Structure formats: structure tokens, C-alpha cells
Amino acid sequence: MSELLSVQHLTKSFQTSSQQPVCILNDISFSLQAGESMAVCGESGSGKSTLLFVLGGLLPLDKGHIFFQQQPIVYNHLVASSEIGYVFQHYQLIEELNVEENIYLPSRIQQKTVDRHFFNKIVDLLKIASLLQRQTTHLSGGECQRIAIARTLLTQPKLILADEPTGSLDEATGMRVMDLFFYVCQTLGTSFILVTHNAVFAEKTNKVFYLKRGKMSDEKD
Numbered sequence: 001m002s003e004l005l006s007v008q009h010l011t012k013s014f015q016t017s018s019q020q021p022v023c024i025l026n027d028i029s030f031s032l033q034a035g036e037s038m039a040v041c042g043e044s045g046s047g048k049s050t051l052l053f054v055l056g057g058l059l060p061l062d063k064g065h066i067f068f069q070q071q072p073i074v075y076n077h078l079v080a081s082s083e084i085g086y087v088f089q090h091y092q093l094i095e096e097l098n099v100e101e102n103i104y105l106p107s108r109i110q111q112k113t114v115d116r117h118f119f120n121k122i123v124d125l126l127k128i129a130s131l132l133q134r135q136t137t138h139l140s141g142g143e144c145q146r147i148a149i150a151r152t153l154l155t156q157p158k159l160i161l162a163d164e165p166t167g168s169l170d171e172a173t174g175m176r177v178m179d180l181f182f183y184v185c186q187t188l189g190t191s192f193i194l195v196t197h198n199a200v201f202a203e204k205t206n207k208v209f210y211l212k213r214g215k216m217s218d219e220k221d
């Protein structure tokens with residue numbers, strides 16, 4: 001296996017208006033091999049979303065280095081963008097586009113050829129075929145999240161950063177969606193970092209880390 005992601009001494013603070021900077025990620029190091037998956041668990045506010053944003057170059061870091069396929073990830077620099085896919089905690093669908101257009105959009109922007117059979121398979125497994133021509137404005141949270149997952153899977157990225165992808169789904173739907181997510185990632189050899197509160201999902205990944213008081217540990221407490 002080759003190294004996909006290397007995180008070295010990552011430190012990230014937020015400046016709040018009245019107080020000293022608050023250190024959210026404190027000297028964090030880990031690596032991920034190609035095809036490997038990992039889960040990040042931790043209490044609300046522990047910095048899980050911040051970690052994913054920094055890893056993808058969507059937020060600047062204070063100190064440390066991140067290498068994706070041996071290339072440095074630089075804040076706001078979109079070199080890695082077609083290789084890293086996101087499933088955000090808040091779906092971030094485009095209201096002006098219908099569901100099918102939303103699903104196709106990142107692939108079109110990245111000029112990736114889309115296999116229609118693969119598209120149909122994802123749409124079928126996520127049970128969103130009946131939604132394809134709908135606008136996104138009046139969809140339920142669960143429907144939006146399934147569309148957001150389909151949109152990311154369709155681009156076939158090397159690494160998916162998934163932030164509580166089933167947080168807004170009922171338990172049975174959440175299980176089905178995650179089973180699909182694991183299945184597709186395994187089939188395609190796609191690595192992923194999954195932020196989740198669900199121990200069952202976390203245990204299905206290759207390694208589990210816990211974020212607490214800025215530190216990441218492979219021990220729960």
C-alpha cells in the first residue's frame with residue numbers, strides 16, 4: 001500500500017473576538033494508506049469538522065504540514081480538489097439546480113466522464129430515483145443527505161472526507177446508506193475519513209481515533 005495522506009504536527013486555533021485564541025487541534029499527526037479508512041469520533045465541539053476542513057484545504061492551519069499523495073495541501077489551493085470528495089454535515093446542495101443536476105455538478109466541473117450505469121446504481125441503492133427531477137428546496141434532510149452522498153460518490157475521488165453523513169437520517173436508512181457507502185468505497189478502493197458518533201459505523205473502518213481537548217488518540221478515554 002502507498003501513503004495517501006500524511007498529517008504532521010497539525011495545529012489549528014480559532015480567534016474569538018474577546019478571548020485568547022482557542023486551540024482546537026493541537027499537534028496532531030497521523031497517516032492514511034491508499035484504500036484505508038478511518039473514523040474520527042469525539043464530543044460536539046471537539047474539532048471534528050474543523051479537522052476535515054483543514055485536511056481538504058478549506059481552512060488554513062496554524063502549524064504543521066499535510067501531504068496528499070506526497071503533495072502539500074495548501075489552503076484555498078484546489079490542486080487536490082478532484083481527488084478529495086466531501087460529504088458535508090450540512091449538505092450544501094445548489095437550490096437553482098434540480099437533483100440530477102446537483103449530482104452531476106462536481107463531475108462536470110472536474111470534467112470527469114460519468115458512467116451512466118454507475119450513476120443508476122448509486123441512485124438506485126440510495127433510493128433517490130424518484131427525486132431526480134425535483135428541485136432541492138422542499139426535500140427532507142434525509143433526502144438531501146442521500147443526494148449529497150451520491151454527488152460525492154459519482155466523482156470517484158481517492159479520498160472522501162465524510163462529516164456525519166447519516167446524522168440526519170433515521171436509523172434504518174442510516175444503516176442502509178452507510179452500508180452502501182462502505183461497499184462502494186471498498187469496491188473502488190476509495191479511502192475515507194468518517195466523522196461519526198456511531199460506534200457500529202466507526203468499527204467498520206480500519207482505525208478509529210478519538211478527538212479530545214485538541215489531541216487525537218486511538219484510545220477512547
Ligand SMILES: Nc1ncnc2c1ncn2[C@@H]1O[C@H](COP(=O)(O)OP(=O)(O)OP(=O)(O)O)[C@@H](O)[C@H]1O
Pocket residue numbers: 014015016024042043044045046047048049050051089
Ligand atoms: N470559524 C470559527 N471561528 C471560531 N470558532 C470556531 C469556528 N469554527 C468552529 N469553531 C469552534 O471550534 C470548535 C470545534 O468546532 P467543530 O465544528 O470542528 O466541532 P465538531 O467536533 O465538528 O462538533 P459537532 O459534533 O457539533 O459537529 C467549536 O467550539 C466551535 O465553536
Ligand SMILES: [Mg+2]
Pocket residue numbers: 048049050089163
Ligand atoms: Mg461537526
